[in-house]
Every structure is written in C-alpha cells, then in structure tokens.
Amino acid sequence: MSNEIATGLVHATCVTLNGFGVLIVGTSGSGKSQLGLALMGLGAELVGDDQLEIIAGNRCPIAMPAPNIQGIIEARNVGILNAKFAPQSAINLVVDLSQREPDRLxxxxxxxxxGHTLEIVFGRDIPNLHFAVYQWMQAGRRH
Incomplete structure (x- = not known):
C-alpha cells in the first residue's frame, strides 16, 4: 500500500533530530501536536505545527514552517507554546495517526x-509511540 502526501501547504506537524525529520500527519484531533510535543520533550526540535510547507528536495522532501506560525505549537487544553524551531528539515519518516497498525511486527x-518514497508508520492507538519514534530517529529501524 502506498500513501501519497501532497506538496505545498499541508496540515501536519514536523520535528527533527540531528537532521532526521519526522512528518506527523492525521485527521484533526488525532494527536499530531501531542506527538510533536512528546518528541520535543525527548530532545527533538520543532520544525512546524499545524501548517507546513512541503517541497521537493534533491534527496528527500523538505518541510518548512508556515511563516505566520513558526516557532509555536499547540498544547491542547494548555494553550499555544513558544518553541525553538528549525527553519527547515529533511523528511525521513512519516507517522500517520489516522491509521491503525494491525500487526505486532x-x-x-x-x-x-x-516523488520520494519514505517509510510510514501507522501510529493510531500505539502506546508510547513517542519513545519508539524517538529511538527510530536516533538509530533507525531494522528490516
């Protein structure tokens, strides 16, 4: 199964760690900002929350924050928080919080x-997903 993600302005969150960017997509209220905040709490840096500009890069897609909301992230039931942010990041992994993974492995x-093919994780209802994604960002995934 292949999932096509549009370029241009998209409704998503992106964080980066040592040049490894994770694009978090999903329906409204699925937890994109929450996962982004959890990854930031572990050491990742915000690229953008809510609206991102996605463009084609030479070796991978690139995410950039929307200029009018750069450096902020929503914490549901807390408010809008300021954050240090990266002006852009490669996208190396996609997490889709709308889809559920049925298989243990x-x-x-x-x-x-x-035009770039990336791995996608179906992250809906995975307990402690932020720890697994953070570990992937640091050391990769065995196939």
Whole structure:
C-alpha cells in the first residue's frame, strides 16, 4: 500500500533530530501536536505545527514552517507554546495517526512525497509511540 502526501501547504506537524525529520500527519484531533510535543520533550526540535510547507528536495522532501506560525505549537487544553524551531528539515519518516497498525511486527509501509518514497508508520492507538519514534530517529529501524 502506498500513501501519497501532497506538496505545498499541508496540515501536519514536523520535528527533527540531528537532521532526521519526522512528518506527523492525521485527521484533526488525532494527536499530531501531542506527538510533536512528546518528541520535543525527548530532545527533538520543532520544525512546524499545524501548517507546513512541503517541497521537493534533491534527496528527500523538505518541510518548512508556515511563516505566520513558526516557532509555536499547540498544547491542547494548555494553550499555544513558544518553541525553538528549525527553519527547515529533511523528511525521513512519516507517522500517520489516522491509521491503525494491525500487526505486532509490521511490514514496511510506504508514503510518496514529491516523488520520494519514505517509510510510514501507522501510529493510531500505539502506546508510547513517542519513545519508539524517538529511538527510530536516533538509530533507525531494522528490516
């Protein structure tokens, strides 16, 4: 199964760690900002929350914050928080909080962004997803 993600302005959250960017997508209220905040709490840096500009890069897609909301992230039931942010990041992994992974050890799922094929994690209802994604950002995933 392949998931196509549009370029241009998209409704998503993105964080980065040592040049490894994670694009978090999902329906409204699915927890995109919450996962972003959890990853930031572990050491990742915000790229953007709510609206991102996605463009084609040479080796991978690139995410940039929307200029009017850069450096802020929503914490549901708390408010809008200021954050240090990266002006852009490569996108190396996609997490889709709208889709549920049925398998304990899933096969690789793919997403296509700007002609680049990336791995996608179906993250709906995965307990402690932030720890697994953070570990992936640091050391990768065994296939």
């Amino acid at each position: 899933p096969r690789q799922h793919k997403a296509v962004i700007a």
